[in-house]
Amino acid sequence: MTTREQFLKHISRALGREHAPTEATAPEVPDDLARLVSADEDADALVERFVTNAAAVGMIPQRVITANLAAAIVDVLKKVEAKTVSIATEHLPDAEALCATIEHHGVEIVPWLGDREMKAMYNVDVGITDVDAAIAETGSIICNSGATRGRGLSLVPPYHIAVVHRSRIVADLLDYLRPRRGDAPAELPSGQAIITGPSKTADIEGVLIQGVHGPADVYLLVVDDA
Amino acid sequence: MSDTHEHPVALSIDGQPTLFPSLPYDMHARTHGFIADEKIQKFVNKATLYRDGGRKAYTAKIFGEKHDDVRDLAGRIKQHTLDNLDYYLGQFIDNATAAGAQVHFAMDGAEANRICLDIAKREGIKLCVKSKSMVTEETHLVPEMEKAGIETVETDLGEFILQIDNDAPSHIVTPMIHKDKIAVAEAFQRVLGAEYTEDEKALTMIARRHLREKFRTADLGMSGGNFLIAESGSMVICTNEGNGRFCTTAPRVHIAFVGIEKLVPSYEHLAVFLKLLAKHATAQPLTVYTHMITGPKRAAETDGPEQVHIVLIDNGRTNVLKDEDYRMALRCIRCGACLNACPVYRKTTGHAYGAVYGGPIGAVITPLFKGLENYPDLPNASSLCGACYEACPVKIDLPQMLIKLRRDMVDQRVTGTLDRWMYKVGAIGLKHRWIYEHAGALQMKMLRMLAKDDGYLHSAPGPAKKWTEERDLPAPAKQNFRTWWKKRKKG
Numbered sequence: 001m002t003t004r005e006q007f008l009k010h011i012s013r014a015l016g017r018e019h020a021p022t023e024a025t026a027p028e029v030p031d032d033l034a035r036l037v038s039a040d041e042d043a044d045a046l047v048e049r050f051v052t053n054a055a056a057v058g059m060i061p062q063r064v065i066t067a068n069l070a071a072a073i074v075d076v077l078k079k080v081e082a083k084t085v086s087i088a089t090e091h092l093p094d095a096e097a098l099c100a101t102i103e104h105h106g107v108e109i110v111p112w113l114g115d116r117e118m119k120a121m122y123n124v125d126v127g128i129t130d131v132d133a134a135i136a137e138t139g140s141i142i143c144n145s146g147a148t149r150g151r152g153l154s155l156v157p158p159y160h161i162a163v164v165h166r167s168r169i170v171a172d173l174l175d176y177l178r179p180r181r182g183d184a185p186a187e188l189p190s191g192q193a194i195i196t197g198p199s200k201t202a203d204i205e206g207v208l209i210q211g212v213h214g215p216a217d218v219y220l221l222v223v224d225d226a
Numbered sequence: 227m228s229d230t231h232e233h234p235v236a237l238s239i240d241g242q243p244t245l246f247p248s249l250p251y252d253m254h255a256r257t258h259g260f261i262a263d264e265k266i267q268k269f270v271n272k273a274t275l276y277r278d279g280g281r282k283a284y285t286a287k288i289f290g291e292k293h294d295d296v297r298d299l300a301g302r303i304k305q306h307t308l309d310n311l312d313y314y315l316g317q318f319i320d321n322a323t324a325a326g327a328q329v330h331f332a333m334d335g336a337e338a339n340r341i342c343l344d345i346a347k348r349e350g351i352k353l354c355v356k357s358k359s360m361v362t363e364e365t366h367l368v369p370e371m372e373k374a375g376i377e378t379v380e381t382d383l384g385e386f387i388l389q390i391d392n393d394a395p396s397h398i399v400t401p402m403i404h405k406d407k408i409a410v411a412e413a414f415q416r417v418l419g420a421e422y423t424e425d426e427k428a429l430t431m432i433a434r435r436h437l438r439e440k441f442r443t444a445d446l447g448m449s450g451g452n453f454l455i456a457e458s459g460s461m462v463i464c465t466n467e468g469n470g471r472f473c474t475t476a477p478r479v480h481i482a483f484v485g486i487e488k489l490v491p492s493y494e495h496l497a498v499f500l501k502l503l504a505k506h507a508t509a510q511p512l513t514v515y516t517h518m519i520t521g522p523k524r525a526a527e528t529d530g531p532e533q534v535h536i537v538l539i540d541n542g543r544t545n546v547l548k549d550e551d552y553r554m555a556l557r558c559i560r561c562g563a564c565l566n567a568c569p570v571y572r573k574t575t576g577h578a579y580g581a582v583y584g585g586p587i588g589a590v591i592t593p594l595f596k597g598l599e600n601y602p603d604l605p606n607a608s609s610l611c612g613a614c615y616e617a618c619p620v621k622i623d624l625p626q627m628l629i630k631l632r633r634d635m636v637d638q639r640v641t642g643t644l645d646r647w648m649y650k651v652g653a654i655g656l657k658h659r660w661i662y663e664h665a666g667a668l669q670m671k672m673l674r675m676l677a678k679d680d681g682y683l684h685s686a687p688g689p690a691k692k693w694t695e696e697r698d699l700p701a702p703a704k705q706n707f708r709t710w711w712k713k714r715k716k717g
Contacts, residue, residue, distance in 0.1 A: 004319060007331035010540065011486065012312040014548035020312035026491040027302050033295055034498050036288065057511065118476060118529050122442055138511040147526035151475045155468060173497050173512075180493040185325035185459045190523050190530050191475065194516035199468040202508075203384035203400065205407050206273055207426040212383055212434055213441075214468030214515070 029174070037137040037171040046136045047224065050169050053139030054220055057197035058210065061220040066093050069221060070101045073128065073161060076219045077107055080159050082125040086112045090148035091130040092163055093223075118152035127153035127215075128161045133176050134169045138196055141220065142176060145191035154195060160215040162195075165223045235369070236394040238577050239263070244394040245363065249596075251580040253603035260575045266404055270575045273403050278566040280509035281617065288505060300502055301621035303495050304557040307456075308547065314456040314489045315538070321459030325521030327534040335365030338539050342367065342448075342481055343374050345535055349479050351376055351446040355437075357465065357473040358382035359450025360398060360560060361483045361539055363582045364595075367448070378448070379440045381469035383433055390417040396576030396584065399507045399562035404575055437469070447473035447531065451484035452559070453499060454536075457492040460520040461536060464503060464513040471517050480522075480531040485539050487556035499559055502619035506561040542595035551630055555590050557620040564614035564624060570607050579604065586614035586624045593631060602640050605631035663708070670702045677701035 012020055031039075037049065051061045064072045077085065085107055089095035099109055110124050121127070129149055131141040141162050143154045154160050170176055173194075180188070199214030210216045238244040239259035240252075247256075260266055285293055307314055319329050332338035338361075346354070354376055362368065368389070371378040380389040384402040388395060391413040395401030407424050414420040420432045449470060453462040461482055463470040474480050490496050504510040523530030546552050565571045565585030576584035581592040581601065589604040598605075605628050608614075614624040635641045636649065655661045677683050682698040685691070690699065705713075 002331040002333050002337060004329075004331060007333070007538065007540070008312050008316055010333070010544055011315065011547065014544040015309070015312060016548075017312075020316050021310060022313075024306070024310040024313045024491075026495060027299070027306055029299070029303075029494050029498060033292060033299050034501070036501070053511070057514075113528055116478075116523070116529050116532075117442075119442070122438065140512060145523070145527050145530055147528070150528040151471070152529050155471050155475065173500060174494065177493040177497045181457065183458065185321045185520055188325070188458060188460065188520040190325075190519065190521050190527060191471075192518040192520075193471060194512060194518070195514065196510070196512040196516070197466075197514045200466045200514050201383045201430060203382070203387070203402055204410055204426045204429055206276065206400075209427050209430040212430050212467045212469075213381070213437065213472055 031174075035172050035174055039171055039175065041136070041171050043166070046169055046171060047166050047222065050134055050136040050139060050164075051220075051222060053136065054134075054141075055139070057139050058200070059139065059197055059218040059220055061222055063222045063224045066223055066225050069093065069163065069223060070098045072221050073098065074101060074105050076159075076161055076221075077102065077105065077126060080126065080217070082107055082159070084108045084110050084124045085126040085128055086110050086121055086124045086150075086153055086157065087128040088130065088149040088153055092128075112150050112153065115150070115152075118150070118156050121150075121152045121156040124157045126159045126161060127155075127157040128163070129153050130163045130165070131168055132192075134164045135171075135173055135176060135194070136169055137172045140173075140194050140196040141218075143193050143195060144189035146189055151191050151193070154193065155214050158211060158215055159217050159219070161219045161221065163221050163223060166225075236388075236392050242580070244577050245580070245582050246366065247580045249600040251601050251603070253574075253578060253580060253607060256580065257574045257578045260578055261573060265406070266575055267573070269406060270403055271572050273400065274566040274572045277400070277508065278563075278617070281506050281563055281566065284509035285505050288511075296498070296502065297619055297621050300498050300619055301557060303490065303498060304559075304620050305554065307489050307491060308487065308553055308556050311486065311489065311547065314491060315486060317456040318454050318459055318489060319538075321457065322461075322521070322536055323459070325459045327459065327521045327536050330535060330537045332537055332539045332541070334541050335539075338365045338483055338537050338541070339367050339370045341535075341537050342483070343370065343376075345479065345481060346371070346374070346376055346446060349445070349533075351479065353440065353444045354378040354446040354448055355381050355440050355444040355469075355473050355477060356385075356448040357450070357463065357470040358385050358401070359448070359483055360582060361450055361485050361541075362448065363395065364541055365483065365539070367483070376446075379437070379444075381437050381440070381473060382465070383430065383467060383469075386433055386437065387413060390414075394577065397562060397565055398560050398583065398585075404577070441472045441476045444477045445479065447475075447477040447480045449473050449480065449482045451482050451488055451536075452503070453490050453496055454484060454488045455491075455493060455496055455518075456489055458520060460493075460518050462496065462500075463517045463519065464500075464515070465517075466508070466510075466514045468515055471515050474517060474519055475530055478531060479533045479535070480519075481535045481537065483537050483539055485541070486543055487558070503559055503561050506563040506617070506619045546591065546594045552590070552594055552627060554622050555587070555594065555627060557622050558587050558591070559620060561619055563617040563619065567613040567617035569609060569611065569613070574607065579607070586628070587622070590624055590627045590631065598631065598635055598638060599640050602635060605635065666706065670706060673699075674701050674704075
């Protein structure tokens, strides 16, 4: 069995030395090269850019105000003929009222907390979550694992509804990843998923098919109250 | 129980195992087969040209004039990481361990497979779902798992089809680029008992239903890794289908096989590579899912694996690392752009390279990983047109390395005596003006003698025979440029 010491020594020797250096200074990542969307972009323009780019990668964005959020969610549930949903409620506005509205429309809410294997979710039609961040540059949403948001909600059910508050939208991928520098490994969420579209494949003759393993449609409700 | 239990190995058109032929590998035999196969020619040509065009248009639109500088930045970051790989790997191991992952070390493929099987046995694993990983192809993991009685299912749609049809991947990104939907329909009917259909959506949904059941019941998830982040001990898996997220979420145990060259210093540096990878691979802003994993599920989290094992794999990489002329080849982020851009790959197709990695990058790293004497044809399987270098998001100078490999072949006497002798004679001719001029004049006369009245050679003898089998060679002009120039000056 190869030990860490043997393994690293072999690499050091290939690099022509006996020991690894004690520090290294990585090249800088200059903004003018790596950034594709200006950090100074106006907030309204940023929302517009996010919505446009999210639609370009095949997600279905819609701008709503907080007061209309529950109705908009119910509309999507009706459209996809949902019978069951699972919801991560903690960060959603007026979650209790929202759940009552959903149940009032005859859709069952399936609990998911404590279900490591996500077994219940295989029979759920829709997963509803908020997001940790959204990226205007690429039209992506970011869903991190946590005590109140399961990884499976944005993956296992055939439809995903994500509630994106406009304050969560950042300009560039760099604006999400740069602040992660210095986070202690054990304090990072175990799973951070940057989601850029519905589940896609083009493996059979290059024909694009949605929903091969993950959701076939991702609905984004962009909460646009200033 | 002996060899009779061997997992069937995918055979290629020349009767040899597709990715692991007997060595030294003879590329010509297989290439002839593929070039004669019109269906594969049409298929691969269309798919690669489509991808190549998509990449060019999309990267030009997004990066504009700074594209070259961004590629340069990415190349510099990766080069720096490789030059300090011992430092960054040490940092990665510390941080991944702090996040609760278990890190293992494998010098070669056999050791990596053994580590995986030991964990699987200890945990009583029965069913493994696997996401696409080139390095597990290198180590030949799946047959080893099956031999040990662990059902192991590829879950990337392309890889799944290849697995049930006993075939092997022929492209880094689009593994079944050489296969059509009829082959898929027949395989699903034969192996899954599905109703015959050629509808792509229906075929995809048959696979979805079949694989969902596997995800639901698997106790082990296998994956590769696109990047490892030294500063946080995270690994990053980029997929479009979502199988990568499933494999690293649903099963209780997750094992990742990752080559040591996948390191990047920090999340900030990762951003540069994420911005390049999917745009060069499939003209997308990012892959649909970029899953960044840092250790197993936290106590408070609901879902996710209880154990995460990361197997760091050398398997010939230090051979490349130690030679400063070739170290750059390890910058590769496996976007597949050089395959799509390469006129030789487009004609010969991936399996012609007789190894896990095809195309220009394969022609460089396969001889370095597995010995130049075992793959003497690969460095010559290039027209040195430079399209691969233009396509590369991390600016690997593939043409230069192919030339260097050819030089090494002569130095190490891998090249045959006759070839070496011909190069020597050629070099003498090129160095001496008198010989060059007279040999040129002689060649001109001979070719003019062989030409027909229409001014073309339809069949030339000797080394030009093959060339004229496919096309006609125009006869040289009556006088060459030098003679004409001299006369012109006089006149």
